[in-house]
Amino acid sequence: MTENNELIRLSAAALAEKLAAREITAVEVTQAYLDRIAAVDGKVHAFLHVNADEALAVAAEVDAIRAAGGAAAEELHVLAGVPIAVKDLIVTIGQPTTAGSKILEGWHSPYDATVVERLRAAKMPILGKTNLDEFAMGSSTEHSAYGPTHNPWDLDRIPGGSGGGSAAAVAAFEAPLALGTDTGGSIRQPGAVTGTVGVKPTYGGVSRYGAIAMASSLDQIGPVSRTVLDSALLHQVIGGHDPRDSTSLPDPLEDLVAAARTGNVEGMKIGIIKELHGEGYQAGVENRFNESLELLKGAGAEIVEVSCPNFKYALGAYYLIMPSEASSNLAKFDGVRYGLRVLPEQGPLTIERVMGATRAAGFGDEVKRRIILGTYALSAGYYDAYYGSAQKVRTLIQRDFDAAFEKADVLISPTAPTTAFKLGEKLNDPLAMYLNDVATIPANMAGVPGLSLPGGLADEDGLPVGIQLLAPARQDARLYRVGAVLESLLEAQWGGPLLDKAPSLTATSAAAAASSHGGSH
Amino acid sequence: MAAINRDDVAHLAQLAHIEMSAEELDRMAGELAVIVDSVKSVSEAAGDDVPATSHPIPLTNVFREDVVGHTFTAEQSLSGAPDAYEGRFKVPAILDED
Numbered sequence: 369m370t371e372n373n374e375l376i377r378l379s380a381a382a383l384a385e386k387l388a389a390r391e392i393t394a395v396e397v398t399q400a401y402l403d404r405i406a407a408v409d410g411k412v413h414a415f416l417h418v419n420a421d422e423a424l425a426v427a428a429e430v431d432a433i434r435a436a437g438g439a440a441a442e443e444l445h446v447l448a449g450v451p452i453a454v455k456d457l458i459v460t461i462g463q464p465t466t467a468g469s470k471i472l473e474g475w476h477s478p479y480d481a482t483v484v485e486r487l488r489a490a491k492m493p494i495l496g497k498t499n500l501d502e503f504a505m506g507s508s509t510e511h512s513a514y515g516p517t518h519n520p521w522d523l524d525r526i527p528g529g530s531g532g533g534s535a536a537a538v539a540a541f542e543a544p545l546a547l548g549t550d551t552g553g554s555i556r557q558p559g560a561v562t563g564t565v566g567v568k569p570t571y572g573g574v575s576r577y578g579a580i581a582m583a584s585s586l587d588q589i590g591p592v593s594r595t596v597l598d599s600a601l602l603h604q605v606i607g608g609h610d611p612r613d614s615t616s617l618p619d620p621l622e623d624l625v626a627a628a629r630t631g632n633v634e635g636m637k638i639g640i641i642k643e644l645h646g647e648g649y650q651a652g653v654e655n656r657f658n659e660s661l662e663l664l665k666g667a668g669a670e671i672v673e674v675s676c677p678n679f680k681y682a683l684g685a686y687y688l689i690m691p692s693e694a695s696s697n698l699a700k701f702d703g704v705r706y707g708l709r710v711l712p713e714q715g716p717l718t719i720e721r722v723m724g725a726t727r728a729a730g731f732g733d734e735v736k737r738r739i740i741l742g743t744y745a746l747s748a749g750y751y752d753a754y755y756g757s758a759q760k761v762r763t764l765i766q767r768d769f770d771a772a773f774e775k776a777d778v779l780i781s782p783t784a785p786t787t788a789f790k791l792g793e794k795l796n797d798p799l800a801m802y803l804n805d806v807a808t809i810p811a812n813m814a815g816v817p818g819l820s821l822p823g824g825l826a827d828e829d830g831l832p833v834g835i836q837l838l839a840p841a842r843q844d845a846r847l848y849r850v851g852a853v854l855e856s857l858l859e860a861q862w863g864g865p866l867l868d869k870a871p872s873l874t875a876t877s878a879a880a881a882a883s884s885h886g887g888s889h
Numbered sequence: 890m891a892a893i894n895r896d897d898v899a900h901l902a903q904l905a906h907i908e909m910s911a912e913e914l915d916r917m918a919g920e921l922a923v924i925v926d927s928v929k930s931v932s933e934a935a936g937d938d939v940p941a942t943s944h945p946i947p948l949t950n951v952f953r954e955d956v957v958g959h960t961f962t963a964e965q966s967l968s969g970a971p972d973a974y975e976g977r978f979k980v981p982a983i984l985d986e987d
Contacts, residue, residue, distance in 0.1 A: 478965035571945045585944050614951040615944070684928035695905060702906070704980050706969030712908075722981045724908035736907055741921060743901045744893060757932040759941035764934060766942060798920055799927055815945025841946055 375400040380450050380544040380598040387449045390434060394427035394449025398493045401451050405495065405542045408873045413517050414527075414537035415496045416456050419463050423451060423493035430491050445490035447601060452487060453543040455534050456497035457504050458589065459578045460484050463494075467580045468502040468512040468530075471701050471708045471730030481578020482613070483547060483589050483606040490605050495543050498533030502732045503698065504554055504582045506530050507804040510795050511734040518791070519562060521831055521870050525788040528558030528804075534592045535562040540873060545602050546592040551582050552686055553784075553808025555590050556820035560783035560834020563822040563866045565851070566592050567599045568808075570841045571815030572617035574603070575610030583693035584615075586686075586812040594867060596821060596851040600628035603844070619842060627845035631852030634668035638850070639776025643679045644807045650786045652826025656833040657782045660823050663857040664780075664850070674775050676768035678761065679810050685761035686809045687802060688745045688754050695742030698735070701727060737798065766814045773840045778850050781807050783820040783834030811838055819847040821855055822866040832866060893921050 375397055378386070386392045402420050409415050430449035433440050459465045459477035461484075466472045480488070487494060501511035509517040509532030517532040519525040520540035527536040534546035535558030548555035550568035559566030567590045574589045581587060591602035608621045638661075645657060665671050703709040703726035704719070711717060712725040731739070745754040772779055784804055794800045811818040816838055823835035835854065839846040859865055895918040902909045902917075909917065963976045972979040 475969050478961055478968050572948070611953055615946075615948065617946065617948075678934065681931055681934040684931040685934075687924065687928050688931060699906075703971060704978055707971070709971035716985050717981050718985050719981045719983055720906065721908075723906040724903075727906055728908035731907065736909075736913075737917065737920060737924075739905045739907065740898060740901045740917060741924060743905045744897070744921070744925070747901070747904070753932045754928075756941060757935060758928075759943055760935035760939045761931055762942035762945075763939050766945070799923055802924075813945070 376404050376541040376544075378544070379595045380447065380593060380601060381595070383450050383544060384446050384601070387430075387434070388446070394430040394493065395424060397449065398423050398427040398451050398495070401495055401543060408540055409542060411518060411523055411873060412520055412536050412540045412542065413515060414498055414533045414540060414542055415453070416466060416468070416499050416514055416533070417463050418496040419494050422462055423495050426491055426493040427451070445605070447605060448491040449493065450545065451493040451495045451543060452602070453495045453498050453534060453537045453546040454484065454487075455500055455531050455546065455548050457500055457549050457580050458484060458547055459580065460494065460497065463497055465497065465580070466514070467504070468500045468514065469730065469732070469735070470513045471726070472706070473513075473708065475707055477578075479578065482575035482610045484578060486606050492605070498531070498537050498546060500533055501530035502735050503580065503694070504530035504549055504551060505694070505734045505738055507553070507557060507801050508791070508794070509533060510791060511732055513732055516791055519788045520873060521563065521788065524790055525831070526561065526791055528561040528784075528788065530554040531558045531566070531592065535559055535564050535566065538562070538564045538592055538594055539867060539870065544594065545598060547606070548590055548592045549579055550588050550590055550808075550812065551586045551690060552812050553805040555592060556808050556818055556834065556836060557784045557804055559592065559820040560836075561788040561832060563832030563870065564592065564594055565596055565599050565819070565821050566590065567603060567819045567844075567847065568811060568817060569603060569607060569844055570617065570817045572615050573817070573842075573844060574606050575613040575616050577610055577612040581697040583690040584697065585693060586690060588812070594865065596819070596848055596855045597625070597628040599819070600624040600848045617842070622845045624845055624848050628848040628852045631849050631856070633664055633850055633853045636669045636778065636850065637672055637776045638664055638669045639672050639674040639772055639779045641679070641772070641779055641781050642673055642675045643677070644781035648785055648806075649782055650826060650828070652828045653782045653784075653786065653833050655827060656824040657835060660835050660854055660858070661780070664854060667853055667857060672776055674772040674779065676765070676772055676810070678764035678768050681761045682765055682810045682813055683802065683806050685758035685765075686805070686813060687741070688758035689762070691738040691742030692745045692755050693742070695739045695746065698739055701730065703727075734798070762813050765810055769810070769814045769816055769840070778846050779838040781836050781838070783807060783836040787826045787829055787831035787833060807836060814841075816841050817844040817847055819851050821851050822858070824858065824862070824866065825869065893925050894918060
């Protein structure tokens with residue numbers, strides 16, 4: 369058990385090195401993670417489905433190739449044999465994909481998402497599918513139809529959302545890496561509240577083919593990890609052009625791993641966004657944020673202040689554009705081609721009435737709210753005032769970013785205004801829930817990349833604080849360059865990774881381990 | 890901009906094909922009124938001279954060669970269907986009897 373504990377705490381980069389040197393086997397690593405999932409996921413509930421057999425088979429294949437040596441072993445991807453978890457919004461052959469919704473309970477995709485194909489090509493064992501707010505709509509995973517995920521730092525608190533399952537899995541050492549999706553902060557905000565790293569790449573930088581769409585002009589798949597370098601390694605696996613996604617950028621992928629390994633901020637200008645800190649931000653969040661600025665200054669960066677005056681409209685514009693696109697994207701759940709079909713209890717069985725009953729039973733409250741809101745924003749008479757205006761705000765936000773990036777190479781802000789709140793605390797106040805994404809939404813509106821990394825623990829509650837870095841479109845490498853520097857400076861202060869301070873989850877957990885669920889939900 | 894009321898929500902729910910109970914309509918109308926009120930400022934943010942952005946990084950004319958690519962078999966396509974008949978999706982009646 370001690371040995372396995374050491375294995376699961378290694379970074380993906382360290383695992384990759386030990387696997388290549390044949391100090392450990394991929395089966396040992398994968399089994400160690402499966403054991404950890406069995407031991408703690410009853411408490412955390414990060415996984416909706418565990419894919420043990422397939423993961424072990426892929427691991428065994430990698431071990432066999434390495435043992436045989438020769439060209440095939442030489443050609444193995446650097447992350448071959450390093451396990452990964454996949455957000456259950458991303459389709460996979462051989463495992464159910466639910467999107468956290470009853471309407472897709474038990475559904476199996478007949479195809480793999482492009483990012484999943486790339487994981488398979490790299491021979492990374494897929495540990496399972498992680499929990500999320502239904503159709504990625506939420507900031508806490510409480511809107512999952514399969515029950516919330518719990519924050520490994522404090523099981524009574526939210527792990528963020530929508531990708532709370534992926535972030536919690538990585539934070540609880542149930543996986544070294546995970547995939548997330550980020551429409552308004554769903555990778556970065558869970559990263560912030562769980563003390564992990566999450567990256568939203570430039571829009572179009574990673575293929576969306578096979579990610580069940582919420583808001584197509586905002587959605588982006590990206591890496592979730594415990595270190596900046598690990599995110600760069602994963603980003604490099606999943607990134608790059610895909611002809612099956614018409615919004616996929618044709619640009620060649622930069623060497624993000626090199627950027628993370630050669631982190632350097634000397635002479636760089638780092639811009640504090642005036643509108644994204646201060647009032648409305650928790651004191652402990654502000655304190656850790658200010659300390660990070662001092663560290664970067666000490667490492668030779670120049671800190672400048674930039675103003676993005678139109679960011680104050682970002683949240684409102686987001687809550688018009690996102691529901692509008694979501695209401696269109698979710699129209700396909702009609703009870704005919706896939707998923708649930710519910711027949712009305714009385715009256716004629718017409719398609720209209722079957723759809724009405726199916727969608728009433730299959731969608732949860734938040735999904736219904738957003739579909740209705742989107743239908744409203746797109747309806748005749750309101751279109752110009754709502755959707756049209758929101759699209760103009762998008763232009764203003766892009767202009768704010770353009771102006772800010774003339775003064776700074778990278779921008780910085782807290783990732784979220786607060787640390788993790790209690791489960792249930794904001795569930796009945798949609799507006800309070802939406803405010804969690806105030807600092808992350810502008811990046812999605814403009815398509816620019818963002819990274820969240822742990823900035824320490826807040827004084828008042830001892831919970832993780834996230835620091836967000838933002839770069840111009842197509843300049844994702846800058847995030848890794850700066851992120852790696854800040855991470856190493858902070859870890860030098862803490863005397864190790866922030867997650868070393870997180871509860872072990874197994875100290876008093878003999879009973880929990882026995883009752884943990886090893887299979888699907 | 891007009892506030893959103895219960896009748897609006899009932900109409901929108903019909904357009905969106907979501908059956909809603911009376912209690913659900915009441916609750917949704919209250920919640921949406923608050924949300925709509927909070928996004929109102931958006932309509933005052935930009936003047937007529939600001940162009941709309943539909944897409945963060947626009948690409949134009951994204952085409953592929955006009956050749957048959959990957960296609961799913963009928964079996965794959967129907968694998969998730971709630972009801973199928975002789976290799977086709979089985980759809981409930983489109984029209985009411987009367």
